[in-house]
Amino acid sequence: MPYEWDFSFLIQYSRLIAVGAAYTIGFTILTAISGFTVGGLIAMVRLSGTRLVALPLMAVMEVFRCTPVLVQLVWVYYALPILTGVELAPSTAAFITLTLYGASFFAEIIRGGITSIDLGQWDAGRALGMRRGALMRRIVLPQALKRMIPPLVNQVVLQLKNTSLLSVLAVPDLLYQGQLITSATYKPLETYTMIAVIYFIILFPLTTLAYGLEKKLAR
Amino acid sequence: MTDTAMIEVRHVKKSFGTLAVLKDMSVTVPRGGVVSLIGPSGSGKSTLLRCLNLLAIPDEGRIRIGTHVMEFGKGHRMPKDRDLAAFRSKVGMVFQSFNLFPHMSVVQNVMEGPVTVLGRGRDEAREDALRLLDKVGLRDKAEAYPDRLSGGQKQRVAIARALAMNPEVMLFDEATSALDPELVGEVLTVVRQLAAEGMTMVLVTHEIAFARDVAETVIFMRDGYVVEEGPARQVIDAPREAATRTFLSHFHRGTSSPAPA
Ligand SMILES: Nc1ncnc2c1ncn2[C@@H]1O[C@H](COP(=O)(O)OP(=O)(O)OP(=O)(O)O)[C@@H](O)[C@H]1O
Numbered sequence: 001m002p003y004e005w006d007f008s009f010l011i012q013y014s015r016l017i018a019v020g021a022a023y024t025i026g027f028t029i030l031t032a033i034s035g036f037t038v039g040g041l042i043a044m045v046r047l048s049g050t051r052l053v054a055l056p057l058m059a060v061m062e063v064f065r066c067t068p069v070l071v072q073l074v075w076v077y078y079a080l081p082i083l084t085g086v087e088l089a090p091s092t093a094a095f096i097t098l099t100l101y102g103a104s105f106f107a108e109i110i111r112g113g114i115t116s117i118d119l120g121q122w123d124a125g126r127a128l129g130m131r132r133g134a135l136m137r138r139i140v141l142p143q144a145l146k147r148m149i150p151p152l153v154n155q156v157v158l159q160l161k162n163t164s165l166l167s168v169l170a171v172p173d174l175l176y177q178g179q180l181i182t183s184a185t186y187k188p189l190e191t192y193t194m195i196a197v198i199y200f201i202i203l204f205p206l207t208t209l210a211y212g213l214e215k216k217l218a219r
Numbered sequence: 220m221t222d223t224a225m226i227e228v229r230h231v232k233k234s235f236g237t238l239a240v241l242k243d244m245s246v247t248v249p250r251g252g253v254v255s256l257i258g259p260s261g262s263g264k265s266t267l268l269r270c271l272n273l274l275a276i277p278d279e280g281r282i283r284i285g286t287h288v289m290e291f292g293k294g295h296r297m298p299k300d301r302d303l304a305a306f307r308s309k310v311g312m313v314f315q316s317f318n319l320f321p322h323m324s325v326v327q328n329v330m331e332g333p334v335t336v337l338g339r340g341r342d343e344a345r346e347d348a349l350r351l352l353d354k355v356g357l358r359d360k361a362e363a364y365p366d367r368l369s370g371g372q373k374q375r376v377a378i379a380r381a382l383a384m385n386p387e388v389m390l391f392d393e394a395t396s397a398l399d400p401e402l403v404g405e406v407l408t409v410v411r412q413l414a415a416e417g418m419t420m421v422l423v424t425h426e427i428a429f430a431r432d433v434a435e436t437v438i439f440m441r442d443g444y445v446v447e448e449g450p451a452r453q454v455i456d457a458p459r460e461a462a463t464r465t466f467l468s469h470f471h472r473g474t475s476s477p478a479p480a
């Protein structure tokens with residue numbers, strides 16, 4: 001007998017699902033902003049060439065780039081408090097982890113964007129008498145940001161997908177709410193299908209945007 | 220005539236790593252003078268020009284432009300970003316590859332220095348920019364973006380951009396080398412006009428005929444030294460040094476392009 005699909009029971013959980021979507025989107029936006037900010041600072045330090053600061057930073061970044069987010073998440077939540085003696089709320093641990101994980105990738109995107117700008121542009125700005133700040137703000141960053149947009153959007157897409165890992169810390173994101181609904185209804189097929197569809201509905205416009213921008217900016 | 224000199228370079232040395240590019244350079248350019256630097260590739264012409272506006276920081280020596288003096292070497296501290304910027308704002312530079320700002324329109328390119336560096340008002344800066352664009356024959360391109368311009372037009376915008384800062388001197392590093400032959404003339408015309416107006420200029424150029432015509436003084440450099448320096452016609456028509464003769468023999472008399480091998 002074929003399986004009889006029935007999504008109607010999910011209506012009564014719409015509030016729960018809305019909260020989950022809000023957590024997922026909220027965490028993505030917050031950690032995209034904080035990750036971009038921290039990543040930008042790291043990129044500036046690396047570009048300014050003070051190796052004494054840059055080297056340890058690069059080491060920390062490599063750790064975040066070369067370990068799974070899930071491992072980082074449980075490490076920050078369960079292991080870090082043993083070292084620091086400070087208990088972290090699940091969402092705080094999640095915020096810290098996703099910020100640093102994002103920052104380690106954003107930093108490379110930003111640095112790559114800045115170093116891709118022709119040295120002649122720096123020369124021309126300097127020759128006019130621009131100081132470092134003005135040169136960055138007026139000449140380099142406007143051009144670099146344009147080139148960074150497609151990889152930045154891609155990174156935000158990954159960042160959103162990574163929020164699904166927060167469910168292991170019982171942060172009520174979309175996936176976690178799905179797990180709650182499943183354990184109450186024993187209907188994983190409909191529930192998880194719907195969860196996947198919601199992720200898709202959020203992400204598809206973003207990836208389309210990234211693709212479109214990539215094509216437009218490549219010209 | 221040191222007191223009337225606009226540019227004074229004294230014993231400037233510059234190395235990149237172990238490569239000594241400028242070995243004790245001294246050059247003087249009088250106020251309103253036009254000096255042309257010629258020499259084989261790698262002789263240090265660009266490096267000298269970049270030292271003149273401190274895009275490259277000399278290891279040793281002294282550079283004076285107008286009333287602005289910078290000294291380098293033992294006993295002198297590395298100049299600060301602020302001092303470098305102030306010095307450079309007095310020196311206009313035009314590059315071989317134009318280096319226009321591609322994200323700004325032509326008129327914005329020309330206004331950028333006055334507005335960002337000098338803090339001038341936008342309206343006033345725009346008016347000045349349009350006047351300068353008129354001067355280089357590009358007023359009708361004011362709202363265009365650089366990627367819509369020919370090489371000759373780009374270089375004329377770059378000249379207007381440098382002039383907008385009201386520089387005391389102008390430096391040209393092979394300003395016509397990246398241009399198609401038929402576009403060289405329009406840029407040289409602007410340079411000639413500046414010379415006539417009394418702008419102090421240093422031109423690095425392979426346009427030997429132009430150098431002979433516009434510059435009062437020609438300096439032939441090789442391996443980081445001045446080999447020969449003198450009145451333009453004398454150095455080009457009757458060089459004293461064998462090295463200068465050899466270098467000039469690569470150019471047809473009266474034309475600017477290197478002779479075919
Ligand atoms: N930033 C730098 N770092 C290392 N070496 C450099 C740098 N700039 C110039 N050089 C070297 O210094 C030497 C002189 O270069 P420079 O550009 O001043 O020569 P040039 O006379 O302008 O030559 P060309 O006619 O080819 O433009 C060359 O050997 C060049 O490779």
Ligand SMILES: [Mg+2]
Binds near residue numbers: 264393
């Ligand atoms: Mg050169």
